[in-house]
Amino acid sequence: MPLLEAHGLIKSFGGLRATDTVDLAVEPGTVHALIGPNGAGKSTLVNLLSGRILPDAGRIVLQGQDISKAPAYRRVQMGIAYTFQITSVFPNMTIEANVELAAMARHKARDAMAQAVDHALETVGLSDRRQQLAGDLAYGHQRLLEIALGIVQKPSLLILDEPTQGLGDAEVQWFVDLLKSLRSETTLLLIEHNMDVVMAVADTITVLQFGRVLASGDPESIQSNAAVQSAYLGG
Amino acid sequence: MSMDRSVLFNIGLLLALLLVVLALPEYHQGNFARIMVLACFACAYNISFGYTGLLSLGHAMFFSAGLYGVGLTVQLLEFPSEIGFLFGIVCGLVLAVAVGLLALRTTGVSFMIVTLMFSQAFFLTVLLFGEFTRGDEGFVISQDKRTFLGIDLSSDDTRLIVSWVLISLCVLGCQVVVRSRLGKVLVAIRENEERTQMLGFNVFRAKLSALAISGAMAALAGGAYSLLFGYVGATFASVQYSIFPLLWVLLGGTGTLIGPLIGTALMFYLIDISSEFTTAYMLVAGIVLVLLTLYVPEGIVGTIRRRLAPWIQ
Numbered sequence A: 001m002p003l004l005e006a007h008g009l010i011k012s013f014g015g016l017r018a019t020d021t022v023d024l025a026v027e028p029g030t031v032h033a034l035i036g037p038n039g040a041g042k043s044t045l046v047n048l049l050s051g052r053i054l055p056d057a058g059r060i061v062l063q064g065q066d067i068s069k070a071p072a073y074r075r076v077q078m079g080i081a082y083t084f085q086i087t088s089v090f091p092n093m094t095i096e097a098n099v100e101l102a103a104m105a106r107h108k109a110r111d112a113m114a115q116a117v118d119h120a121l122e123t124v125g126l127s128d129r130r131q132q133l134a135g136d137l138a139y140g141h142q143r144l145l146e147i148a149l150g151i152v153q154k155p156s157l158l159i160l161d162e163p164t165q166g167l168g169d170a171e172v173q174w175f176v177d178l179l180k181s182l183r184s185e186t187t188l189l190l191i192e193h194n195m196d197v198v199m200a201v202a203d204t205i206t207v208l209q210f211g212r213v214l215a216s217g218d219p220e221s222i223q224s225n226a227a228v229q230s231a232y233l234g235g
Numbered sequence B: 001m002s003m004d005r006s007v008l009f010n011i012g013l014l015l016a017l018l019l020v021v022l023a024l025p026e027y028h029q030g031n032f033a034r035i036m037v038l039a040c041f042a043c044a045y046n047i048s049f050g051y052t053g054l055l056s057l058g059h060a061m062f063f064s065a066g067l068y069g070v071g072l073t074v075q076l077l078e079f080p081s082e083i084g085f086l087f088g089i090v091c092g093l094v095l096a097v098a099v100g101l102l103a104l105r106t107t108g109v110s111f112m113i114v115t116l117m118f119s120q121a122f123f124l125t126v127l128l129f130g131e132f133t134r135g136d137e138g139f140v141i142s143q144d145k146r147t148f149l150g151i152d153l154s155s156d157d158t159r160l161i162v163s164w165v166l167i168s169l170c171v172l173g174c175q176v177v178v179r180s181r182l183g184k185v186l187v188a189i190r191e192n193e194e195r196t197q198m199l200g201f202n203v204f205r206a207k208l209s210a211l212a213i214s215g216a217m218a219a220l221a222g223g224a225y226s227l228l229f230g231y232v233g234a235t236f237a238s239v240q241y242s243i244f245p246l247l248w249v250l251l252g253g254t255g256t257l258i259g260p261l262i263g264t265a266l267m268f269y270l271i272d273i274s275s276e277f278t279t280a281y282m283l284v285a286g287i288v289l290v291l292l293t294l295y296v297p298e299g300i301v302g303t304i305r306r307r308l309a310p311w312i313q
């Protein structure tokens, strides 16, 4: 059974169909990449899945349970963690306080919380900056903090919206390693424009164009798909 | 609550305040009794504005819900003051939840306007039922009705002590709230509401809780005011009394526990002194607000916290 399924999702902004009858199935334990040109509707689709916006039509099912009507915070509690395309942390709080807050939503016991915080900070490599203000961090570190906020919740699905956007080459390599290490902890739904990153980490790729699913499959089949090549990969 | 620096700091300041007010001449003791009760109102406003970031322009209705909830039941219905006092607090709580359920569907400027409209409606209702409330002119609670648990609230000495007990309870009560799980969520909402929601927190419920606590505490201040000073009037329901707590909190330091008390005291004396020279004392308050937002946006305690003592809560 897929971890998360979408059936016939539709979302329009004015006259524009940003999401047009999208079906999607994310298998547990995989890295599922969502690619497509700018404006293809990738962010809109994950916003629908996470509940930040509501669809005009369609259903969303998490582990067999219909969550189409659940508000965003409920979906997070049910295990869908979300990281923003535009970095969104608590700039006036320390890194530690940021991650503790995220952990508090999920863990009730103090020990479990402290452990989860340590683990998350270690995983993203921010352990030695715990007391720094999040707002003072370099951009790349803020992106890492975003991911720490996600993994500290021990989600069953972690949605990452363009985590490598605006990063340098060395940082991108770091992220690839990080994404690979996350695979053992959680299922990833990853929006990514950098094809090298996608090819390095993805098990499944879904290509969006004009809000529709153009193709979906394993990396090899996507790479050799003629429609994808002409539309997106530029031949 | 663990007894750390920040708690001891507040307790120390409150004890120092007690010593100072006991040593003051009578005129200033009278002022301080009022200041300390009004500061409870400021503390209440600080929960929703300072810690949660909800800019309400309608808190006069919560204060007067307590004021009238206690005043009318004790004076007209002859409730015992203890029952009337509890009733007043419940009035504030219920009103805050009811207003919150509607107003919290909006944010920012809309929230300001919606709370302002509700408060104006409350004010007009008070005037409408002038037969009982006696409108602007107000009514007096007779002295024999102003005993509480056997204590005579109309004497100057007990009034001073009781006001001090109330502000101490409010400051330390706010500290308990701020340190709780709810308090952390409230600050998170103030700092980044969208992110807080996407961490799995029910933002609406947390904001409603903040408003409920704030409304109940404001009503406590209003109810205490009516019993301690024996006067209930519509001025307290006017927009002026929605602006005052905002000014007090801004002056003292938004999102600090002791700031509201300091802000209330300073503003009280500022208006007291300036009203000797001019009738346009609200203009003085306005100028102070402009200067504040320009030069000390964090307020007095907020500035001290940033410069000297980051551990202040």
Ligand SMILES: Nc1ncnc2c1ncn2[C@@H]1O[C@H](COP(=O)(O)OP(=O)(O)O)[C@@H](O)[C@H]1O
Pocket (backbone or CB within 6 Å): A013, A016, A018, A036, A037, A038, A039, A040, A041, A042, A043, A044, A045
């Ligand atoms: N809140 C919104 N209001 C109006 N139009 C929007 C909104 N969000 C996205 N869009 C439009 O929907 C389309 C898809 O956007 P988006 O999902 O952000 O694409 P992507 O993430 O693939 O770059 C774009 O044309 C964008 O302008």
Ligand SMILES: [Mg+2]
Pocket (backbone or CB within 6 Å): A042, A043, A044, A085
């Ligand atoms: Mg996008």
